[in-house]
Amino acid sequence: MARQxxxxxxxxxxxxxxxxxxxxxxxxxxxxxxxxxVEHLSEIVANGELDAEYVPVESEHSAMSVCCxxxxxxxxxxxSTSSQGLxxxxxxxxxxxxxRLPMVMALxxxxxxxPLSIWNDHTDTMMVRDAGWIHVxxxxxxxxxxxxxxxxxxxEDPSVMLPLAVNLDGFILTHMIEPVxxxxxxxxxxxxxxxxxxxxxxxxxxxxxGCFAMxxxxxxxxxxxxxxxxxxxxxxxKAWKEWGDLTGRYYRPVETYRTEDAxxxxxxxxxxxxxxxxxxxxxxxxxxKVGVVKIRLWRPFPFEDFRSAVEGKxxxxxxxxxxxFGGPGGPVALELRSALYGRPNAPAIVNYVAGLAGRDVAxxxxxxxxxxxxxxxxxxxxxxxxLYGLRG
Amino acid sequence: xxxxxxxxxxxxxxxxxxxSGHRACQGCAEAxxxxxxxxxLGRDTIVAMSTGCMEIISSPLPLTSWRVPWIHNAFENxxxxxxxxxxxxxxxxxxxxxxxxxxxxxxxxxDGATADIGMGALSGALERGHDMVYICYDNEAYMNTxxxxxxxxxxxxxxxxxxxxxxxxxxxxxxxxxxxxxVAHNIPYVATACSSFPFDLMEKVKSAAETPGAAYVxxxxxxxxxxxxxxxxxxKYGRLxxxxxxxxxxxxxxxxxxxxxKPYKKLALTEYLKGQGxxxxxxxxxxxxxxxxxxxxxxxxxxxxxEEE
Numbered sequence: 152m153a154r155q156x157x158x159x160x161x162x163x164x165x166x167x168x169x170x171x172x173x174x175x176x177x178x179x180x181x182x183x184x185x186x187x188x189v190e191h192l193s194e195i196v197a198n199g200e201l202d203a204e205y206v207p208v209e210s211e212h213s214a215m216s217v218c219c220x221x222x223x224x225x226x227x228x229x230x231s232t233s234s235q236g237l238x239x240x241x242x243x244x245x246x247x248x249x250x251r252l253p254m255v256m257a258l259x260x261x262x263x264x265x266p267l268s269i270w271n272d273h274t275d276t277m278m279v280r281d282a283g284w285i286h287v288x289x290x291x292x293x294x295x296x297x298x299x300x301x302x303x304x305x306x307e308d309p310s311v312m313l314p315l316a317v318n319l320d321g322f323i324l325t326h327m328i329e330p331v332x333x334x335x336x337x338x339x340x341x342x343x344x345x346x347x348x349x350x351x352x353x354x355x356x357x358x359x360x361g362c363f364a365m366x367x368x369x370x371x372x373x374x375x376x377x378x379x380x381x382x383x384x385x386x387x388x389k390a391w392k393e394w395g396d397l398t399g400r401y402y403r404p405v406e407t408y409r410t411e412d413a414x415x416x417x418x419x420x421x422x423x424x425x426x427x428x429x430x431x432x433x434x435x436x437x438x439x440k441v442g443v444v445k446i447r448l449w450r451p452f453p454f455e456d457f458r459s460a461v462e463g464k465x466x467x468x469x470x471x472x473x474x475x476f477g478g479p480g481g482p483v484a485l486e487l488r489s490a491l492y493g494r495p496n497a498p499a500i501v502n503y504v505a506g507l508a509g510r511d512v513a514x515x516x517x518x519x520x521x522x523x524x525x526x527x528x529x530x531x532x533x534x535x536x537x538l539y540g541l542r543g
Numbered sequence: 544x545x546x547x548x549x550x551x552x553x554x555x556x557x558x559x560x561x562x563s564g565h566r567a568c569q570g571c572a573e574a575x576x577x578x579x580x581x582x583x584l585g586r587d588t589i590v591a592m593s594t595g596c597m598e599i600i601s602s603p604l605p606l607t608s609w610r611v612p613w614i615h616n617a618f619e620n621x622x623x624x625x626x627x628x629x630x631x632x633x634x635x636x637x638x639x640x641x642x643x644x645x646x647x648x649x650x651x652x653x654d655g656a657t658a659d660i661g662m663g664a665l666s667g668a669l670e671r672g673h674d675m676v677y678i679c680y681d682n683e684a685y686m687n688t689x690x691x692x693x694x695x696x697x698x699x700x701x702x703x704x705x706x707x708x709x710x711x712x713x714x715x716x717x718x719x720x721x722x723x724x725x726v727a728h729n730i731p732y733v734a735t736a737c738s739s740f741p742f743d744l745m746e747k748v749k750s751a752a753e754t755p756g757a758a759y760v761x762x763x764x765x766x767x768x769x770x771x772x773x774x775x776x777x778x779k780y781g782r783l784x785x786x787x788x789x790x791x792x793x794x795x796x797x798x799x800x801x802x803x804x805k806p807y808k809k810l811a812l813t814e815y816l817k818g819q820g821x822x823x824x825x826x827x828x829x830x831x832x833x834x835x836x837x838x839x840x841x842x843x844x845x846x847x848x849x850e851e852e
Contacts, residue, residue: 176627202638208671220624220625352614354644361616362604363599
């Protein structure tokens with residue numbers, strides 16, 4: 152495939168990226184809004200355009216289990232799911248990370264039941280936040296396409312060896328038609344060479360994987376996981392840098408927009424970043440000193456990048472897409488509060504939860520959130536969270 | 544006699560792929576079954592094992608009893624994990640990423656992992672027809688967690704969650720027939736076996752591994768701890784189960800039944816039940832009812848085998 156710019160549905164672009172990455176095994180179970188990704192992959196395999204095993208499993212639990220098996224033998228492995236599917240595979244999702252099995256998942260973010268809803272928010276991914284996977288959030292079609300390659304590169308890096316989820320907002324991204332630049336296969340091959348896993352399951356080199364741990368060793372195994380995820384950080388930064396050098400599109404763990412002289416910022420994760428940038432442009436024209444901070448790398452959490460991105464700001468308005476019930480509010484705000492806790496002159500944090508289960512958050516809503524949030528911060532109203540747009 | 548295999552212990556594979564030093568209970572016929580199965584399979588085998596007795600006794604980090612590549616992932620998913628191993632190796636061989644070679648893909652689980660919690664994953668793997676063997680080691684209850692009933696526990700057995708009492712006979716449901724469920728998937732090879740008949744077991748495991756596509760072997764594995772019998776009697780009770788036709792040994796090859804072993808003299812059910820602590824509360828009347836059920840099930844297998852002859 153030659154380098155070209157295409158107007159294409161994001162799901163299709165992502166499936167095409169998986170094919171370009173020359174994966175060996177795809178195991179997935181259909182669930183809205185992930186379906187277009189796996190449908191298109193089945194088609195690619197059926198047409199002989201990708202030599203891979205497409206395993207049409209009977210549940211998401213088995214999808215993740217098949218992925219563990221194929222990754223354990225050293226095969227390049229891809230899966231995709233959403234919401235209830237992620238909940239069903241959660242048990243094995245944790246085990247995949249603990250066994251250091253590289254794979255890439257396109258996680259088309261969708262609300263969790265109940266009430267049952269197929270629409271987009273971040274409640275599904277927050278459920279597995281602590282599983283030990285690398286979590287990346289993307290904003291648009293191009294980023295979704297690019298991060299399939301970066302994802303494999305990071306996940307299979309011998310210094311990382313961890314599964315990685317590319318979080319993309321369901322419908323808002325998966326079903327959107329956007330211009331996406333496809334890189335040529337030569338570039339992909341250069342960026343993403345075949346890696347032979349060192350301890351892959353094979354009769355020539357018998358190893359035991361997934362042994363159980365007594366209390367004498369469980370603690371050390373957990374510390375190994377923690378350290379492994381922290382150590383992944385430099386590999387993530389390097390993989391994004393090299394992708395940028397090849398394609399001109401650079402990604403960073405925390406990205407900023409018009410923050411240099413900003414007094415306050417709106418903080419987003421996922422596709423809301425694009426809307427926020429537009430609103431910030433408009434507010435800038437009205438004289439508001441506002442910028443956007445976007446969290447791209449959710450795990451391992453880039454504490455230092457975040458702190459330096461918000462240094463000297465008066466306040467942050469954090470827009471979450473999930474609620475930690477009975478807790479302090481949205482998971483992102485919670486993270487940022489703890490990142491800044493006890494630091495001198497730390498910005499005040501005002502937390503909004505918005506756009507649950509696909510409720511539209513338009514530019515006018517962002518504008519309202521930003522201005523109202525700024526006022527709240529100046530009045531010191533920073534406790535808890537506000538559920539934006541809640542009808543009385 | 545339609546087979547002329549020579550059953551000689553001297554011809555059995557000498558190397559141990561499931562090694563000594565594991566932590567099974569004294570007299571565990573399931574560990575013995577695993578040992579024989581691994582002799583039959585040989586080194587070119589990848590094993591995916593469900594959580595359970597055999598996993599716990601053989602893999603305390605950082606030790607292992609396995610001389611073949613072995614993976615444990617969770618309780619209910621060994622059939623799916625081996626599906627992934629098989630798919631991955633197949634794809635990589637086809638693409639020239641690794642050299643081509645015959646490898647046996649084998650999933651193993653207990654009766655709980657097979658007949659209860661892992662039923663969906665197993666059914667999915669059999670339906671997809673991966674080139675794999677699934678081996679169920681059936682000790683007729685959740686022995687690892689302390690003898691709780693499973694759907695494979697026989698009618699009338701007293702377990703810690705189906706205790707016999709004034710108002711209960713113990714397990715009051717009939718044993719789920721996993722071999723028949725496997726047959727219903729129209730897979731090319733299904734067999735029942737027992738570690739008290741090691742040559743038959745090894746031969747069946749070999750046949751299963753040589754069969755292209757999915758194969759299922761159901762191994763009755765006597766558990767002295769759970770069945771409440773003396774540890775030295777495990778082999779004896781396996782023989783009694785087969786000789787009383789409670790657990791007939793047979794193969795179903797491409798849908799065709801073949802009885803592997805016909806007792807010279809069919810023993811009465813009481814021969815099998817007596818001495819087992821889990822059945823000691825049963826009255827003669829209740830045993831009579833169970834005997835009728837055993838006879839009916841055995842006659843069915845006999846009839847199906849004779850039809851094929």
